Amino acid sequence: MRVSRHWRNKLFRYRLVGWRCVSCGAFHYSKPLVCKRCGSREFREVELPKTGKILAYTMVKIAPKDFKDKAPYLVGLVELDDGTKILGQLTDFTKEELKEGARVEAVLRKIREDGENGIIEYGFKFRPEIRRPPQARA
Amino acid sequence: MVKLNGVAIQGYGGYVPRYRIKAEEIGRLWGRERQELPIEEKAIAGLDEDSVTMAVEAARIAIRRAGIDPKRIGAIHVGSESKPYAVKPTGTIVAEAIGAGQNILAADLEFACKAGTEAIQLITGLVESGRIEYGLAIGTDTAQGRPGDALEYTAASGAAALLIGRMTDEAVASIEAWNSYVTDTPDFWRREGENYPSHAARFTGQPAYFKHILGSINELLNGDGYSIKDIDHFIFHQPNVKFPLAVAKALRLEREKVSAGLISGFLGNPYSATSLLGLVKVLDEARPGDLILLASFGSGAGSDAYILRVLDGIVEKRDRAPKLKDFIERKIYIDYASYARFRGKLRLR
Amino acid sequence: MVEAALKALDDSGLSRVNSIYVGNMAGEFLQEQAHLGAIIAEDLGMVGTPAYRVEAANASGAAAIHAGALEIASGRADAVLVIGGEKLSDGLIEEVSSALLMGERQEYEGFMGADFYSINALLYKLYMRRYGVEDDLIAVFPMLSHKHAKGVAHAQYPFEVSLEKILSSPYISEPLRRFEVSGVGDGAAAIVLIGEELKSKIKTPKTELYISSATDFMTPFEREDPLRFQSLGVAVNKVLDEAKVDRGDVDLIEVHDATSIMAAISLESSGFAEPGESGRLAMRGEFDLGGRLPYNTFGGLKARGNPFGATGVYQVVELHLQLTGRAGKNQVDSPKVGMAQSLGGVGATAIVTLLKAV
Numbered sequence: 001m002r003v004s005r006h007w008r009n010k011l012f013r014y015r016l017v018g019w020r021c022v023s024c025g026a027f028h029y030s031k032p033l034v035c036k037r038c039g040s041r042e043f044r045e046v047e048l049p050k051t052g053k054i055l056a057y058t059m060v061k062i063a064p065k066d067f068k069d070k071a072p073y074l075v076g077l078v079e080l081d082d083g084t085k086i087l088g089q090l091t092d093f094t095k096e097e098l099k100e101g102a103r104v105e106a107v108l109r110k111i112r113e114d115g116e117n118g119i120i121e122y123g124f125k126f127r128p129e130i131r132r133p134p135q136a137r138a
Numbered sequence: 139m140v141k142l143n144g145v146a147i148q149g150y151g152g153y154v155p156r157y158r159i160k161a162e163e164i165g166r167l168w169g170r171e172r173q174e175l176p177i178e179e180k181a182i183a184g185l186d187e188d189s190v191t192m193a194v195e196a197a198r199i200a201i202r203r204a205g206i207d208p209k210r211i212g213a214i215h216v217g218s219e220s221k222p223y224a225v226k227p228t229g230t231i232v233a234e235a236i237g238a239g240q241n242i243l244a245a246d247l248e249f250a251c252k253a254g255t256e257a258i259q260l261i262t263g264l265v266e267s268g269r270i271e272y273g274l275a276i277g278t279d280t281a282q283g284r285p286g287d288a289l290e291y292t293a294a295s296g297a298a299a300l301l302i303g304r305m306t307d308e309a310v311a312s313i314e315a316w317n318s319y320v321t322d323t324p325d326f327w328r329r330e331g332e333n334y335p336s337h338a339a340r341f342t343g344q345p346a347y348f349k350h351i352l353g354s355i356n357e358l359l360n361g362d363g364y365s366i367k368d369i370d371h372f373i374f375h376q377p378n379v380k381f382p383l384a385v386a387k388a389l390r391l392e393r394e395k396v397s398a399g400l401i402s403g404f405l406g407n408p409y410s411a412t413s414l415l416g417l418v419k420v421l422d423e424a425r426p427g428d429l430i431l432l433a434s435f436g437s438g439a440g441s442d443a444y445i446l447r448v449l450d451g452i453v454e455k456r457d458r459a460p461k462l463k464d465f466i467e468r469k470i471y472i473d474y475a476s477y478a479r480f481r482g483k484l485r486l487r
Numbered sequence: 488m489v490e491a492a493l494k495a496l497d498d499s500g501l502s503r504v505n506s507i508y509v510g511n512m513a514g515e516f517l518q519e520q521a522h523l524g525a526i527i528a529e530d531l532g533m534v535g536t537p538a539y540r541v542e543a544a545n546a547s548g549a550a551a552i553h554a555g556a557l558e559i560a561s562g563r564a565d566a567v568l569v570i571g572g573e574k575l576s577d578g579l580i581e582e583v584s585s586a587l588l589m590g591e592r593q594e595y596e597g598f599m600g601a602d603f604y605s606i607n608a609l610l611y612k613l614y615m616r617r618y619g620v621e622d623d624l625i626a627v628f629p630m631l632s633h634k635h636a637k638g639v640a641h642a643q644y645p646f647e648v649s650l651e652k653i654l655s656s657p658y659i660s661e662p663l664r665r666f667e668v669s670g671v672g673d674g675a676a677a678i679v680l681i682g683e684e685l686k687s688k689i690k691t692p693k694t695e696l697y698i699s700s701a702t703d704f705m706t707p708f709e710r711e712d713p714l715r716f717q718s719l720g721v722a723v724n725k726v727l728d729e730a731k732v733d734r735g736d737v738d739l740i741e742v743h744d745a746t747s748i749m750a751a752i753s754l755e756s757s758g759f760a761e762p763g764e765s766g767r768l769a770m771r772g773e774f775d776l777g778g779r780l781p782y783n784t785f786g787g788l789k790a791r792g793n794p795f796g797a798t799g800v801y802q803v804v805e806l807h808l809q810l811t812g813r814a815g816k817n818q819v820d821s822p823k824v825g826m827a828q829s830l831g832g833v834g835a836t837a838i839v840t841l842l843k844a845v
Contacts, residue, residue, distance in 0.1 A: 009594050014235045026709075029595055036704065056616075058608035059661045060600065064584040067600040069486055070185065075605040075660070077708055085708045087601045091186055092156050094470055100616075108194045108235050109186040111598060116487065120222055122231065123598060125186065130460045130468070 002114045006121045013123035016048040016086075016106060027084050050106040051129055052080035057090055057098065066112045078104055078126055092127040103129040139317045139357045145262045146309035147446070148206065148272065149301035149455065151199025152418030152462040153192055154181040154294075154405055158469045159477045161291045167474055168286050176291050176378040180406025182472065183280045183295035185480050189218045190228050192297035192411075193278040194235040200274065200299040201236060202459040203310070208236045211301075212270025213243040215260050217253025217410045219328070220280045221246060232276065243270075250326060251375055252436025253277060254298065254410040259442065261302045262313055272303040277410035284334035285483060292378055294406025298414035308451040310421065311430070313444060315363075319354035320440030327438065337437075346439045347381055352388065354441035355433050364445055366391070370428040373399030373416040375435035377407045385433075398423055405466065410436075415462065417446075422461040426450045488523075488572035488675040489530045495568065495677035498691055504679065505564035507531070507538035510551030510571035511796035513586035514540075517578045527570060544590030545745060547571065548799025549698075549829035549838035552678070556698050559682045566685060571800030572675035583671050586795075590832040592705050604668065604746070606833050608660040610707060611748040614714055615662075617763070622662060624766025626653045628742075628750035629667050629789045631769055635776060636786025639817065643672045643792035667747035669793035676800035678807070692811035695843040696803070699725035705835045716756040718837035719828060723757040726826070726841045734758055737841075738822035739781040739809055740774075741802035743830040744788045753828055754782075757839075781819045784809060802827035803840050810844040 011017040012029045019028045021035035022042040034041060055077045063071040074090035090098070091109055104126035111123040159182055161175040183192065193216050201208055216228045229244030243264070247253040254277015261273035278297035283290030305312060325346035326337040351374060358364055372395050374382040379402055386396045399416035408415065413434035420430060428448040435441045478484050488509070496502065509523045520526075524538030543550035548571030555567035575583050587603040588596065596606065611625065630650050636642040648666060656666040680696065681689060703718035704710050710717060727734060740759065744750035754765040759780060768774065774782035785791045785805045788798060806825035808814045827840040 005594065009598070010234060013598070015237055036709075056609045056612045058605045058612065058663070059658070060602065060605050061657065061661070062580065062584065062604070062659045062665075063600060064588050064597075064602045065579075065581045066585070067602075068581050070600065073600060075599060075601045075609070077609050087596060087599050087606075087706070087708065089186075089599055089601075092184060092470075108191050109184075110188060110191060111186070111600070119226075120188075120190075121598070122190065122235070130464050 001118060002121065003119055006119065014108060016050065016124055018046060018048065019043040020046045048084055048086070049081040052078045052104055054090070054100055054102045054104060055079050055085065056100060070112070074098070076126060089125040090127070091125040097128045105129040139315055139363060141315045142262055142266055142313055144305040145266050145313045146303065146305045146449070147300050147311045147313065148303045148306070148309055149200040149202070149204025150299065150310060150418055150421055151196045151203060151459060152296070152298040152415045152465070153195040153199065154296040154408070154415070154462070154465045155183045155187055155192070156468050156470045157182040157184055157472050157480065159472055159474070163474055164291055176380065177403050177406060179404055180292060180294035181296055181408065182477060182480055187280070187295070188222045189220045189278040189280050189297070190222055190231050192295065193228060193232050193276045193299070196278065196297040196299035197232055197236050197274055197276055199459045200301040203455045204301040205455070205458065206272060206301070209239045211238045211242060211272045211274055213261060213264050213273040214238065214276070215245055215247055215257035215274070216276045216278060217247040217249065217257045218278050219248055219250055219253065219409055220282065249440060250436035250438050251409045251412060252434040252440055252442055254414045255432070255434035255442040255444070256318065258300060258302065258313070258444065259316055259318065262316070265302055265304060272301060275300045275302060277414045279409035279411055281407060281409040282334055282481065287334070289335070289337065292402065292407040294408040296405060296408030296411040296415055298411045298418050300414070308455065309449050310452045310455055311446045311448045314447055315358060315445040317354050317357040317443045318440060319350055319357065321350070323439035325437045325439055342437070346437060347377070347435050348385065350439050350441035351375065351385055351433050351435050354443040355431065358431065358443050358445055364429070364431070368429055369431045370395065371398055371420045371424060371430045372396050373413055373420055373430065373432045375413040375433065376400065376402035376416065379403045419462045421448070421452065422456060422463065424448045424452065426452060488527055488570045488677070491572070491675040491677040492527070492531055492568060492570045495679050499679040500689060500691060501566055501679060503533070504536060504566040504568040506555065506558055507533065507536055507568045507570070508551040508555045509538065509540040510548035510569070510799060511540055511573055512542060512544055512547045512590070513573060513575065513795055516586050516589065517582060518574065543836045543838065544831035545743070545793070545795050546799055546829040546831035546836045546838045547796040548676070548801070549827070549840060550799070552799060552803060552840060553698050553700055553838055555680050556696060559680050562682070565682045567680045568677065569680060569800060570675060570677040571797035573794035573796040574673045575671045575794055576673050580671065596706065603833065604663055605660040606707065607746045607748050608663040610713060610752065610833070611662055614748060614751065617714065620763065620766060622654060623650060624770065625747045625751050626650055626664070626667055627766050627769045628744055628747045629653055631774055632744055632783045632787040632789040635784055635817065636790030639785050639791065642786045642790055643670060644786070644790045663746060663748070669745050669788040672792035672794045674792055674794040674797045674801065676797050676804045678800060678803055692813070693845050694807050694810045695845055697726050697730040697841040698838065699729060700836070700838045701725070703835050703837070705832060707833050714752055714762070716752055716830065716834035716837060718834055719753055719756045719830065719839070720758070722837040722839040723826070723828070726839045730841045730843060732824050732841070732843070736824045737780065737826050739784055739806070739819050739825045741783055741806060741825070741827040742787060743828050744783060745793055745830070749830065749833070753830070757828065776817060776819060784814065784817050784819060799827070799829035799838065802829060803842065806842045810842055
């Protein structure tokens with residue numbers, strides 16, 4: 001059962017909230033004790049930007065067990081607007097929209113189910129960014 | 139009729155998925171001619187979507203428009219008849235996904251297609267009494283139609299959310315009055331454990347839809363209520379295209395007063411979200427000062443009717459987030475095979 | 488594993504060892520079996536001998552060698568048996584893929600469904616884009632591995648496969664194709680490590696072993712350069728330093744070609760080719776059996792096979808056969824120094840073994 005594993009990761013999976021090293025800025029998706037990059041011990045909680053662009057993508061045809069009935073699906077390497085590089089599935093793309101450099105935004109989707117009776121694991125995926133008209137700032 | 143004081147919509151949001159299936163494509167399987175089809179096409183949730191993900195989407199848009207810190211939301215009511223869990227609230231998942239706090243009320247509602255609109259009444263009560271600052275009323279569904287049944291052409295997916303709070307200068311619209319009209323009328327239902335709903339065909343018309351919608355509206359239009367000529371937009375629940383137009387005809391409404399709120403022809407009927415999506419579409423286009431009458435219908439049966447007055451705040455807030463047409467326009471057509479897969483009609487085990 | 492171990496023990500002439508190290512990656516998942524050390528000791532009739540399993544994803548075999556070598560080097564043991572083994576065919580393809588995914592962060596890549604193959608596919612695309620090369624200059628590596636596996640008795644696929652066949656095989660994760668990744672195989676390999684004490688007493692041909700290791704960030708995209716296996720570069724430099732040889736002295740190399748793109752990046756990360764150039768060198772025959780630097784002389788991971796935990800030991804056994812002149816028709820001409828590279832995950836672990844002829 002993946003209940004506790006999913007539950008303790010939901011901040012990151014639902015809202016892209018993680019931890020940044022105060023010294024070097026390295027992003028950690030779960031609360032670290034030691035920075036993986038510089039060894040520092042101080043962190044601050046951050047919510048990553050929800051928009052970015054595709055650096056590279058691939059279509060998974062032969063998938064691991066939990067994703068077998070979801071295949072084929074797209075996995076993308078996305079650079080968020082603050083420079084953070086993140087992996088995530090791509091969804092709702094047409095063939096024409098799917099290209100390197102395409103703008104994307106994070107949305108909540110079903111990632112997988114923990115078997116027929118288990119919980120549904122929700123998490124972020126990236127879809128083509130929907131342009132909204134420039135707004136007048138109050 | 140209940141008259142409200144100082145309660146307003148501060149943010150609103152609507153979402154429909156990208157995928158569309160033409161009624162013609164469904165008709166192809168069951169040997170139906172074009173003229174027998176009740177709508178043109180409908181919106182369908184993708185393989186990775188459900189009523190929860192769509193509720194979150196609509197809620198995020200409503201919050202973006204409202205421009206408030208989600209920690210100030212005191213209650214979240216989600217209405218749906220296609221919850222992914224029979225037991226486990228959608229409201230708590232929505233709450234965490236939008237970054238709300240923990241000292242909040244989160245309860246799911248069910249009343250067929252009117253569960254979304256009745257969430258509004260509960261939220262307005264909490265706001266007006268001063269118990270909460272802001273509340274979210276959401277209607278969301280990935281409606282299921284039995285393969286081959288008439289409802290298969292129209293059962294669709296979508297979600298809409300209203301962020302409701304006290305009246306301020308930035309408010310989008312005031313909620314002035316509401317009325318709910320319910321009876322025990324078994325026009326459409328789904329027994330525990332059944333995949334698809336059942337319905338009583340023609341019985342869903344006069345004794346159900348029309349009786350209750352006209353019943354709830356009449357309360358608002360009679361006596362010291364509102365007069366039809368003052369109302370600029372009428373939005374009715376839309377199980378198809380014919381029914382809302384028939385109500386319009388019965389009330390002798392000019393076409394322009396109903397057209398803005400019509401969505402079923404090209405989106406289908408996403409049950410708890412339908413009338414709210416009609417409202418979202420109207421709000422995307424309405425002018426400050428416009429008076430709106432919204433009447434939903436839920437089988438079983440009942441109707442919630444609201445009078446809303448559009449305010450100046452809508453002009454600025456409207457553009458803060460994607461409009462419904464941004465979602466309507468982004469279409470990907472799918473065939474019946476993909477539709478069956480997306481909607482879980484294929485037996486994978 | 489018992490079979491391979493008995494062969495190694497026979498070859499060494501020893502019937503007892505001080506310790507046993509077992510390299511295995513997926514036994515707990517595919518066979519629901521842990522505690523392989525004690526089990527193997529019992530199955531070898533060596534109850535009492537200290538034994539335990541070592542794991543470093545696909546580099547588990549090399550990690551077991553590393554553990555064994557350290558015990559010898561510390562002087563606490565004179566003879567150590569190292570066995571690598573894996574039985575992947577007990578799993579369905581999607582289960583093997585899940586097993587491989589355990590070499591990545593389960594709560595990150597695992598949760599996204601960004602499995603080992605799709606990470607490789609992303610690297611593949613970044614590689615092609617940066618160096619302006621087409622996929623043939625990457626697919627050349629599985630072709631080369633197959634060329635060398637032709638007729639090899641212990642190879643899983645002892646036949647040639649053309650570049651065309653590779654480039655027309657179906658995608659696993661586009662653009663990575665099925666014939667560019669190692670298959671699902673079973674196997675075991677074993678070596679006996681001895682210290683100075685026993686050197687004169689053992690009659691069979693020997694080679695001198697040096698081994699070094701390093702780690703890198705788990706996710707390639709968080710590394711300074713995702714197209715460089717820093718771990719491999721560091722481990723290679725360390726082992727060359729310890730063995731007091733130069734890169735140019737290396738006569739043959741066993742590369743971790745779990746995927747075609749990992750082969751290309753490995754050669755470039757360890758300084759045996761300039762960045763982006765490995766494919767061109769391969770096309771020119773530089774890595775052929777008769778070339779400047781013979782590569783995967785019995786077929787490597789792709790053609791000899793990649794039973795995860797066994798692989799690292801297979802590589803060293805093959806180097807040993809080459810350096811002691813027992814490689815049969817695959818014999819490279821008088822090699823003195825051989826290098827084996829074993830990677831865990833997509834380069835998060837690198838363990839490099841260097842053998843010198845004595």
